[in-house]
Amino acid sequence: MDAENFAAQALSLYNSIVRAVYAYCGDETLAQDSAQEALARGWQRVDAGASIDSLQAWTMTVAFNWCRSELRRSESRLRDTAKSERLNNEGHAVELAVQSNRSTILSHETLEILLTLPERQRQVLALHYLVGMDIAAMAEVAGISQGAVKNALFNGRAAMRSRLLLEDHTGDTR
Amino acid sequence: MTDQHDDLDRRLAEDLIAATEHLTHTDTSCLATLLQSRRESLSTTGDSPDTDPVHETPFLHPNSRGRRSPRFWPSVAAALIVVSGVIGAVILANSRPSQRVSTNPGGSSNNTGPKDAPEPSTGFEVLGQGWHEIDLGPVPRGAVYSTTWYHGRLIVAASDFTARGDLGWTTALWSYDPGVGEWTELPAPDLNSIEITAAGDHLVAVGVEPTDEINYPPWMVLDHWATWTDGDSEWTARGEIPRSPQLVAAGVSPVGPDGANLLIWTGNELLDFTQGSVLSPATGATRPLVLPDNLVDFGDLLSSEPVFTGTKVVWPSPSGRQGLAWSLSGDEFWTIPAQPNGGTDASGWSHLTTRVFAVAGSAVVLDSYPGNEPRTSGVRVTRVDPDTGTETPLDPIENLPVPGCIAGAVTSEDRLLVVPCASNDRAGTPLVLRDGKWSETVQVPDAKTMTVASRSVTLTTAGNSVVLFSSLVPGDWLHTDRSTDEWKPRAAVWVPG
Numbered sequence: 001m002d003a004e005n006f007a008a009q010a011l012s013l014y015n016s017i018v019r020a021v022y023a024y025c026g027d028e029t030l031a032q033d034s035a036q037e038a039l040a041r042g043w044q045r046v047d048a049g050a051s052i053d054s055l056q057a058w059t060m061t062v063a064f065n066w067c068r069s070e071l072r073r074s075e076s077r078l079r080d081t082a083k084s085e086r087l088n089n090e091g092h093a094v095e096l097a098v099q100s101n102r103s104t105i106l107s108h109e110t111l112e113i114l115l116t117l118p119e120r121q122r123q124v125l126a127l128h129y130l131v132g133m134d135i136a137a138m139a140e141v142a143g144i145s146q147g148a149v150k151n152a153l154f155n156g157r158a159a160m161r162s163r164l165l166l167e168d169h170t171g172d173t174r
Numbered sequence: 175m176t177d178q179h180d181d182l183d184r185r186l187a188e189d190l191i192a193a194t195e196h197l198t199h200t201d202t203s204c205l206a207t208l209l210q211s212r213r214e215s216l217s218t219t220g221d222s223p224d225t226d227p228v229h230e231t232p233f234l235h236p237n238s239r240g241r242r243s244p245r246f247w248p249s250v251a252a253a254l255i256v257v258s259g260v261i262g263a264v265i266l267a268n269s270r271p272s273q274r275v276s277t278n279p280g281g282s283s284n285n286t287g288p289k290d291a292p293e294p295s296t297g298f299e300v301l302g303q304g305w306h307e308i309d310l311g312p313v314p315r316g317a318v319y320s321t322t323w324y325h326g327r328l329i330v331a332a333s334d335f336t337a338r339g340d341l342g343w344t345t346a347l348w349s350y351d352p353g354v355g356e357w358t359e360l361p362a363p364d365l366n367s368i369e370i371t372a373a374g375d376h377l378v379a380v381g382v383e384p385t386d387e388i389n390y391p392p393w394m395v396l397d398h399w400a401t402w403t404d405g406d407s408e409w410t411a412r413g414e415i416p417r418s419p420q421l422v423a424a425g426v427s428p429v430g431p432d433g434a435n436l437l438i439w440t441g442n443e444l445l446d447f448t449q450g451s452v453l454s455p456a457t458g459a460t461r462p463l464v465l466p467d468n469l470v471d472f473g474d475l476l477s478s479e480p481v482f483t484g485t486k487v488v489w490p491s492p493s494g495r496q497g498l499a500w501s502l503s504g505d506e507f508w509t510i511p512a513q514p515n516g517g518t519d520a521s522g523w524s525h526l527t528t529r530v531f532a533v534a535g536s537a538v539v540l541d542s543y544p545g546n547e548p549r550t551s552g553v554r555v556t557r558v559d560p561d562t563g564t565e566t567p568l569d570p571i572e573n574l575p576v577p578g579c580i581a582g583a584v585t586s587e588d589r590l591l592v593v594p595c596a597s598n599d600r601a602g603t604p605l606v607l608r609d610g611k612w613s614e615t616v617q618v619p620d621a622k623t624m625t626v627a628s629r630s631v632t633l634t635t636a637g638n639s640v641v642l643f644s645s646l647v648p649g650d651w652l653h654t655d656r657s658t659d660e661w662k663p664r665a666a667v668w669v670p671g
Contacts, residue, residue, distance in 0.1 A: 003213075007206035014205055019194035028197060037425055040212035045423070061470050066425035110189035129187045130194060143472065143495050161182050 006043045013056055014039055016131045017063045023126035025067050026115045033070075038063035060131070060141045064123065113163045121156030124149055296353040297326055298639040298667045307619045308641070308665040311357045313348050316656025319663060320434070321643050323636040324372040325404055327351050329360070330643070330663075331370045331379070343367060343384070352667075363400035363409035369434045373444045376455035377402045380415065380435050380446065396435045396448070401455045412458045418450020420465040430479065438482045440502040445487060447480050452504040463504045472496065478539075481532040488560040490530060490537040499560060510563045529580070533607060534588040536560060538568070540580060553580060557610070569612055575602045581625040584633035586640050591668065593618060593642060595627040604668070618642060619666050640668045 007014075014035055022031035038059040046055070114122055123142055127133045135153075139146045199205045298306075310330070313319075317332035328350040335343055343366035349358045365381030372378075380396040397417070400409040421427065428447050430436050435448035444453040450463045466472070472495060480489040480500075487500040490510065497510035529540045537558040552572040556565050571580075571592065579595035588609075594602025601621035603614045618624050624644045625631055634641045645663040 003206035003210040004202065007202045007209055010209070011199060011202055011205055015198040018197045019191070022194050022197055023190055031197060034425075036208055036212045040209050040215075041423055041425065043209060044213055058470060062423075062425040065470065069426045069428070108189065108193035110186060111193040114190070125186070126190070129183075129190050143491070157182065157186075160186060164182075164185070 001043070001047055006046075010039050010043070010055075013059065016056070017060055019130040020060065020123075020126040021063050021067050023111060023114055023130055024064065024119075024122050025071060026111070030067055030070055034063040034067040037066050057137055057140045060127070061143070064141065110160075110164065113160060116163075117156055117159055120144070120148075120152045121159065124152040125156045125160070128153060297637040298352045298641075298669055299637070300353060301667065301669055303669050303671045304616050305618050305666050305668050308350065308352075308667055310663050310665055312359070313357070313663055314346055315663065316646070316654070316661040317346075317663075318367065318647060319632070319643060319645055320369045321632060321634045321641060322370050322372045322377070323634060323641070324349075324377050326353075326637070328634075328636055328641055328665075329370060329372075329377065331362075331368050333367045333381075335367075343382075345381075361402065361406070361408050363402070364411060365398055365400055367396065369396060369437070371437045371439060371444070373401075373439045373453075373455045374441070375403055378437070378444055378453065378455050379409065380437065383414075399453060401458065410458065412453070412460075415446055415449040415451050415453065416460055416462060418462050418465055420467060420469045421450040423467075424469040426469075428479070436479060438480060438487055440482055440487060440504070442502060443504055445480070445500070445504045447489075461505075464500070464507050466498070466507065466509075472498065478528060479530040481530050481537055483532045483535050483537070483560055485535070486560065488532070488537050488558075490539065490558040490560065490563075497558070497560075497563060510560060512563055529583060531583060531585045531590050533557075533585055533590045534609075538590055538607065540571075540583060540592070553578060555607070568607070568610055571605060571612070573602075575600045576627045579627055581627070581629075581631040582633040582642060584635055584640055586635050586670070587638065589670070591615070591633065591640050593625055593631065593633065595631075596622045596625045597627065598622075601625055606670075615668065615670075618668075620664075624664050624666060636667065638670060642666045642668070 017035040017038060018031050021034045022028060025031060041062055042055055042059040114125060117125070120142065124138055127138045127141060133141070135146050135149050138149045138153075142149060142152075144152075308328075313330050314332045314334060317334040320331045320333075322329050330348050330350070332346045332348070333343055334346075345362040345365065345368055347360040347362050347370070349360050350356070351358070363379045363381065364384060365379055366384055368379040368381035370377060370379050378399060378401055380399045382396060383398040397415050399412045399415055401412060402409045428436055435446055438445045438447065444455060445451075445463055446453055447463070450465060452461050452463050454460070472491065478489060478491055478497075480487050480498075486502065487504070488510065489498045489500075491497040491512070496512040498507050499510055500507045531538045531540070537560055539554075539556045539558060541554045541556070552570040552574065554570050555568040557568055558565050571594070574580075574594045575597040576595040581593045581595045583590060583592040585591075590607040591604060592607070593604045596602060601617060602625070603617055605612050606615055623629075624642065628646070629644045630647045632643045634643065643663065643665045646661055
């Protein structure tokens with residue numbers, strides 16, 4: 001399959017992946033990198049005749065894997081950076097460093113709040129709201145049981161609700 | 175209530191879509207060009223179902239394939255501007271003569287001449303039960319360190335990006351014999367930014383091949399290796415470590431918590447899970463680690479860590495997914511059954527801070543999440559049976575001085591030693607997990623400095639004992655003044671009762 005044909009078929013898939021991974025990691029460059037790597041691999045495997053039950057689930061999983069690997073590597077590096085800079089000793093250094101690594105200054109409060117949630121909740125909420133995946137598909141991509149997906153979805157929504165209400169309230173009183 | 179749910183769902187969906195809209199493509203030709211370029215890049219790294227994985231070019235970090243991070247070149251520019259100020263740095267050529275430095279009680283260091291044949295070591299037991307600080311004497315300050323226990327001696331590798339003065343790396347190796355309290359300099363491999371590990375009679379280093387290009391520290395990929403044995407005058411270069419096509423296809427590059435390669439010595443072979451290769455230190459041969467083609471389907475497994483239980487290598491998946499186990503040779507794998515209903519609740523697992531240890535034949539998983547909200551103070555502990563996948567929650571580690579922060583942990587015989595991070599106010603007492611129960615040990619010497627969260631701490635098994643190595647790691651490699659005492663690495667050894 002040539003590039004134009006594959007790109008035509010994969011355009012909406014690319015957009016889904018890049019949105020979801022960006023909402024998961026908050027880094028534009030990393031999200032684009034992850035989406036392109038995943039689709040390039042998916043294209044290659046399709047051409048080679050490999051069986052991919054669901055190109056969407058497979059490429060989405062590869063994109064999250066890629067993103068997570070890069071985050072883990074950079075998290076370690078940035079932890080050391082933060083340590084050397086002695087931001088403080090109360091465990092905030094990692095978060096500050098990781099946030100400072102984001103290539104975009106986030107200006108959207110809902111996305112900012114989402115990025116403060118635990119990793120699993122971020123992933124599931126991103127897949128639910130940005131890709132529209134059902135529970136089974138999310139479980140496949142996230143590599144967890146459907147029960148764990150429901151838990152993450154429930155807890156993530158509850159956290160978002162309370163945080164958004166808090167933000168709204170704070171905004172009203174300013 | 176339903177209306178409230180609908181409102182929340184609508185708001186979340188609309189807001190998130192709006193916040194990510196700018197990243198989407200509408201131009202098929204543009205996407206086609208991007209993907210074509212990506213695919214060509216994949217082809218040059220051998221990521222093809224038809225590629226012979228033994229001879230393929232190793233997959234490199236994306237920034238090593240010409241796709242530099244936007245943060246890279248400004249860093250290099252800054253590095254070049256500052257290089258003139260670094261020229262006066264101490265020059266430590268790899269070829270300098272070996273020397274011995276005594277660090278016997280009293281702490282004074284003196285050179286005692288060229289290296290002789292190593293003498294028998296008695297291990298750290300001579301120090302007696304408890305924690306004892308070790309004088310690191312001649313070990314260079316301000317470097318990145320790797321430690322291992324080799325032939326009854328503590329080996330410390332120090333890699334420094336700035337000491338040579340030309341933006342090249344220097345690598346120095348020192349050996350400490352606890353029996354005589356003496357440091358001996360060893361030959362260093364011709365590799366940058368090395369990680370060392372003992373592999374039977376061999377000392378193995380994985381690192382970056384020196385090139386004419388500037389290898390700025392953040393983008394190191396340790397894809398070359400070398401071996402050395404006691405008495406050798408120099409290291410034997412073993413070349414590139416092949417990259418597993420399955421790992422490439424899965425888009426992962428598993429690394430340890432310190433960002434280094436995951437290396438496991440099984441008694442015969444060294445399994446490199448970061449590259450997906452089996453290394454034979456005796457012959458220098460490499461071959462691909464046998465991995466399932468459907469690695470992607472193993473999901474969270476890829477962010478966990480493989481460990482050696484003594485009879486096999488297990489890669490547990492603390493998430494209700496099946497895990498993997500390998501034979502000692504790395505030539506055969508089998509799956510570990512997943513638990514129905516996901517075993518323990520995995521929704522809060524953090525895959526950036528998960529650590530796995532082999533303790534008494536099982537895998538023990540420590541999990542914390544520094545970004546959790548609300549912040550939890552403890553660390554979750556789960557034992558995973560390597561045969562059945564059964565997950566058993568153990569008592570969590572609580573009341574940590576720094577929420578969720580473990581400075582270091584290591585398995586020693588049938589025990590797991592965990593050292594908490596110290597805060598400015600207090601240091602945590604090291605804990606030992608044995609037979610599924612936690613107990614406290616005595617405090618690390620000067621723990622509020624040695625284990626403070628701002629320092630990098632690694633724990634290394636040294637016979638029956640454990641060595642804690644503590645150092646500050648330069649974040650800004652060229653602008654950091656490392657001449658002050660705080661940049662001296664510190665070390666202490668724990669001798670159990």
